[in-house]
Structure formats: structure tokens, C-alpha cells
Amino acid sequence: MSVVKASNVYKVFGKRQKEVVKRLEEGADRDELTKLGTAAVIDASFEVEAGEIFVVMGLSGSGKSTLIRTLNGLWAPTTGSVEVLGTDIAKIDAAALRKVRSEHVSMVFQHFALLPHRTVRDNASYALEIRGTEKAKRDEVADRWLKAVGLEGWGDKYPEQLSGGMQQRVGLARALAAETDILLMDEAFSALDPLIRREMQEQLVELQGELKKTIIFITHDLNEAMFLGDRIAVMRNGRIVQVGTPEEILTDPANDYVAQFVHDVDRARVLTASNVMEKARQVVTNQNGPRLALRNMRESSASAIYVTDRHRKFLGVVSDRDCIDHLRNGGKTLDEIIQPMSTSASPEDLLIELFLPSSETPLPVPVTNDEGHLVGVVPRATLLAALGNQNGDGEQTPDDDSLEWTAPVDTGLIDQILAETDDASEAGAASGRGDL
């Protein structure tokens, strides 16, 4: 069910608003109409589902801040309708609108918009005070949410005694303490410096994991949009030009504007292992034995190979040299020479998290799911290609996924050793002859 539904919303400022809407509907450009009025939002339609983070992304002047203000009635749309939980908020009177805001929609502001003459606790409990909650109860609720955002013990301070990041935590606590289903965040982290911003983004994602609110988040920062958004609406000059998941926006931009926009995005922080991983080809099961493992390595000219059990549960890796020694020593199964791998990724891991594992192993980074099954691998070349590839669907990477960091043993030698051990094993001899 959609929690917020905007249908053909226009918001025009100026003296002849309806005329501007009419001209726009007839196909006029908004720049031709500046004498009649300024069209801030043009024909915006979208639905936000319960529990998702819906990001509206656009540069300044794209109308995103105006758009978010139509969602709680701070601005009434010139035409079109905004439904919040099924109520068209343009059609209700002021008292009913206040009730909707008080009970269902709270908001976090770019410049925090705290009340400097009230303590942090009194700021956090503002919504409850408006609602008429008694003092003891609202203090308790405020303290609980201050704790949730990491400000336990700061309740008696005043906003000016806090850093910017902490002030915005108060802003967040104030919105959360209202305990509304819908949270509007207007450039909530844009005024913070980058480190704090990242911290707040992570905290928001973490809180959202527990709270499952419906969040509408405005930003001009595409990386932030990609990091937070379940879906993103890209706005330009008052119009929504594309709505989609971060991957869709990135891999399938609707037009040149969006393509140009995502050109600079930090893909490593958007794409996940599952977006780029490939089928693991260099895999044997632990029952296959060292001979099959060696053959497999020779075919793919790799120096090591992954081992799983029969159910594709990931066990580790064996190297060609270990295999050779093992065969010479008469080993029959791989179990003894499997080296467990500490570096593995989960499908949800962002590419940025794969760089370190990738640098620590000569092999592609194995991707395992929650059950520990090997679901794919991310070769180093794929990882690099995904970053450089502007249509990054992860499929145009070189098909050579065997990364040869330690040069594989010469295939002739493998043939030789296979032949030798074959004879040896048939003869029942124990160890290899001759130095290699």
C-alpha cells in the first residue's frame, strides 16, 4: 500500500499560477513562463511504499525542497493531489491538516531548526508538547529517543552547546519522538561535514532497520541518494525525470541528464558484490581429489582452486603446489590440504568492501551467502572494470577470470606429475622420484 501518493502535483509561485499550470500542460517550457510565475514543481507523480526510503535527488533549484513541503502541506499544491495515508491533504481544513502533521508526518530540516531557548530534551519532546502530552511522559519519550540517536545524557544542554552533527541528532530525535509513520528529511545531512554526514547516514540506515518508517529524503548528493535510497526520484527543473532503484538509475539512466549525473557517482559505494559477481568456474568438491583439482587448474591455467563440499558449502582453497606435493605423498583427498579462506564476501557487500579482500588473495574474492554456500566470485579484473564501466552491468568484463598472481606451474610439469603419480599410485609406491 502506498503511504504517500503524489498525483500530477504542480506548485507554482507568482500571480498567475493556474495559467502557468495550463501553459505547462500544453507543453510550454517553464523558462518561457517566468513572467507569469515560477513553476517549482511540474507534474510530479509518485508513490512511496510503507517502510521504504524514497530519495528525491536534484540540484538546487530543481524543486525538491518545494516538493517535500507539499507532502505535509507546508505548501499547498497549485494543482494535483497529495494523499497521505489515503487522505488528500489539500482538501482538509487547517485543524485536520495539523492533526495529520502531528500524528503521521514529522520532518527533519537542513539547518536543524532547533529552538535555541529550549534544552535538548525540550526540543526533542516538542512534538509531544504540541500534542498535549504531559511533561513526565514526554520527558521519558524524549530521553528514550535521545538515547537512540546517541545523545544520552545531553538532555539538559542547550542546542548551541552541541556540534552540528549532534544538533542534527536532536533534530532526528525530535522527529522520531513524534513516533509518526512518515519521516520527511529535507537535506537533513547536507549541512554536516563529510565524516559526520557518513556517520549519520549509517545511523539512519541502522535505525531504519529497526523502525521501518516510511522515509522521504531530499538530497543533492547522489552518493547519499544511492547509499540511502531504496528508490530514487531524480528531479530536474521541477520535473521528476526518473524514478528507480539505485542500480536502475546507475545502469539504466533514463536520459542524458541522469547519465551525466551518475557519471561521477562513487560506484564502489553503490554496486554490490551480487551486481558484479561471476559464476565460480574454478571449483572442485572435496571428494574430487587432488588429481581432478590439478587438471582443472591446468585447464584454467590458475595456480589455485576453490573447494566446496557436495552441497556447495565453501570450504577453502587449494594451491597447485600443495596438490603436487600431496600427490607425491600419496594423498587421495583434498581435505588435508585445504587452506581455509578468511576473506570472503556476502552478496550484499558493497564493492568498496571488496578491495581489501581482493588485495589479500591472488584468487577472485569468493562470495558466500548466509548458509556459507559459494554463490559466485569477484575477480580483481571484474572489480576494477565495474568501477570504470559507465554502463556497469558487470557483464562486459574480460572473460579471463583467472587471475595469475603467482605464475601457475607449467602445464608440462602437471602432465608429468599426473603421469608419474598415476603410475605410482597403481604401483602402490609411496613417494615421488626425482627432483623437479
Next chain:
Amino acid sequence: MENIRIPVGAWVDTLFDWLKENVSWFFDFVTFLFNFLIDTLTNVLVDLHPFVIIVLLALIGWLLRSWQMAIGTLITLFFIMTMDQWVPAMQTLALVIIAAVIAIVIAVPVGILAARNDRASSAIRPVLDFMQTMPSFVYLIPAVTFFGIGVVPGLVSTVIFALPPGVRFTELGIRGVDSETVEAGQSFGATPGQILRGVQLPLATPTIMAGINQVIMLALAMAVIAGFVGADGLGKNVVEAVATQNLPLGVEAGLGVVIIAVYLDRVTAALGTAKDFPTSLVAMMRKRKAKTKAVAAQA
């Protein structure tokens, strides 16, 4: 062209005559009320021993500003006493206080109205311009017509003259409150009244206080001019000194005005910028209270 003469002055005179004829009950009531207010306060200020007043005013200075302010107050007010200007100084103070209170009681609500309503704002602005730029002596003429000679016409013209900055600063202060903060109030469902009381007025307080400071300073300036129409106080001494070329009296009464002006300015300026005065008694008491609270919270 030279034959064209619009008799604005005559018209206004006719209007005022008509007012005097028909709404004299109103002027009588105002005269009675203002006389009562001024007389009561003047009596209190004059009847109390000067030292009591001096110490009291010094304490107020300390309370709102600093101990240096208190000492300065003690010295300068004692100086007024020794110049034998004490009684007129108290009469002027009473006039200023009553005029300022009346002006503020009118100005702040009008300023709020102007801040919330663009039409009211554009209607009020030219009236304020008129009140501020019309030479202040001109007010005295109709004031005397309506209220006779004495302190009341002085008070009325003082109020008219001192009112505009109160309105302007209140409007400016409220309009200057960060729009996002007002939106925050709205977005949590606050009513316009709740936003006014909980957001706009508290955040506009420093500006409104600056306006009140201006009101008081203008009131003092006008209270001196009110001496021309017979309002008792330092102004009357100044007028008398001018009329009789009495330099010693003029200087002494003038210094009295200066001292009272500086005192009122410093005290009311501190009202709006309390944070700049960490050594004021109020700030120190607040600090101590916060400290005991913190200790209690730790325990």
C-alpha cells in the same frame, strides 16, 4: 500657481475642534488616567529617600548587567542628588517609565499584527513614518488642545513619538525568525498561536528588546521636550534655563538627562543581550542553579 493654496492646516484644525467638541469625554478619561498613573509613580519615586532609590537602581543594574554598572549607577545618581536635580529627575523618570510602558503595550501587539499580515504591515508603515518624521514639537500643539497644559499632553506626545521603533523592531524580529524554524513548528502540527508564543516571540526577543531600548531612549528625548507644555521634570528646568539664559541650571538639568539616559540605555540593552553579561546577578544565579542540577543528576 501662486493662487493655489490647500488649507491642510485649517482642515486639521477644524477636525481637531470637532474632536474636542464631540469626544471630549474620551480626552477627559485619558487625562484622568494618565494623571493618576504619573502622579502615583512620581509620588513613590519622590517620597522614598533618594538613597533607597539609588541603591535599588544600582541593584537592578547589577542584576541585569554587572557590578561595575552598579557602582557607576551609585556614583552618577548620587551626583544628580548633589546637583539638586533629584526631584525633577524622578519626575522625568516617572514620565519616561509610564510613557515607555504605554508605548510598548501598544507597539508590540501592533508589530505582531504587522509581521503576520502583509496588508496590515503596508498600512501601518506610512503611519509610523509620519509619527517619526513629523517634528516632535508639532505633537505638542494638539496635545495641549486636547489635554490642557501639564504632564498629560507631554505623556501623550511622548508615547506617539516613542512608539514607532517598538512596532518596527517587533515586526522585524518576528519576520526575521528563521523560516525553517517556523516550518519546524508547523510541521509538528503547532497552531499559529503556539508558533507565535513558542517559536517566533522567543526567537525575536533580542530584536524586540532592541526596539524597547529605542522606545525608552526616544521617550526620554521627548520627555525633555514635554517640558515646553508644562510637564514637570528635568525638561521643565531645561526650558526655563533656555528662556532665562541660565547656563548653570541648563548644564545641571542637562547632565541629569544624560545620566538617566545612559542608565536606562545600559539596563535595557542588557535585557536583550543577557548572554553578553556573564557576571550579572541573573546569569550567576542561573549558573549556580544549573550546577546544583548537574550535581543532583550525578548523585
